[in-house]
Amino acid sequence: MASGMPENLEIDPALFGLYKELHAHPELGFQEQRTAALVAERLTELDFDVTTGVGRTGVVGVLSNGPGPTVLLRADMDGLPVREDTGLDYASTETATDEEGRTVPISHACGHDMHTTRLIGAAGVLTRSQDSWAGTLVVVFQPAEELGAGAQAMVDDGLFDRFPVPDVVLGQHVAPLPAGKIAGHAGPAYAASDSLRVRLVGRGAHGSMPQNAIDPVVMAADTVMRLQTIVSREISGTDVAVLTVGSLHAGDAANVIPREAELQLNLRTYDPAVRDHILGSIERIVRGAATTAGAPEPPSITEIERFPVVVNDPAALDKTFGAFREWLGDDNVFDPGAGAGSEDVGVLATSAGAPLSYWLLGCANPALFTTGDMTDPALRSVPSNHSPHFAPDLEATLPVGVRALAVAARTWFARA
Structure with a gap:
């Protein structure tokens, strides 16, 4: 075992019960009242100076242990509007009201319950x-990571004015890799994400009289097809971008041409110049389709959510991963390349002016894998984050995750 992890400290067995409690009772972004209360209670028991309600529902704990560096460990707490279908005896059956007033099923389909539990565990180890x-x-x-708003909300609420400014920001995210594996990529590691809502307005009519209509369905179809040419024809083949139309809704009857149509789009990029170009192209194409159709009013394009690119500081990641390799061995620590997923943890590092070291922690049953890296065919079949079947292997994942945060933090602290 590496010197980064004290050999005489065991994982608190109560963490397994805490995880199941959090898993069974997820909460949507900015609604994490129950979760925050549990977190505050545990941190208080560990003698942290605890502040709640930071960025609406965020919790901050501070433990001063003499002169030395300030290290920030971050976990996100929110769940997702996904109905759980794992078959676990502690599976979520909760519902909640989302931002649009709809009652939706919710679950921890992205593993934020594991993140929260592991950080509480690491806080205990370090204490x-x-x-x-x-x-x-x-x-x-942190609240509301899934909304891309929680980190900024905490910063806007004075996170780095009210609490010590860190010398490094550390964090981890569960991923459908073998439990016991750690993966991280230096530089731009996780994509920027922009989600947009597009509203196209036409003129409704009876389905038998299209000459009396300006058909928003045709406008929407034209828009969708033209949007697909942006990545294939407007950016270099060496640049990376993904543009997805995830939702298209227009009308409610077969024989009625509706008045309007709505699209929801998602864009993933790594390069700010590529992002700006594509966002400009989206606006050009949407407005062009409306103009060509003779739309009676301009379309609207509204931002739903936005995540910046997550950039791992190469030196910081190398320092952290050096400790991981010493602890776990070279075979269990690797570079997965840049990922198309998105995160708002980078907001904390950028706002603090601190380097970021952020990594993926495997959470799936190792027996399902052969190579255990990004070439493994099991990655196509193991349930991924946001799947209703996503469920970390609790016994294999939780202890490694707690120790990983503790090892990383101790690597950056001064030796007493």
């Missing part, structure tokens, strides 16, 4: 080993 490190530990339990 019990204060004689071996020096500095200030800041633990941030």
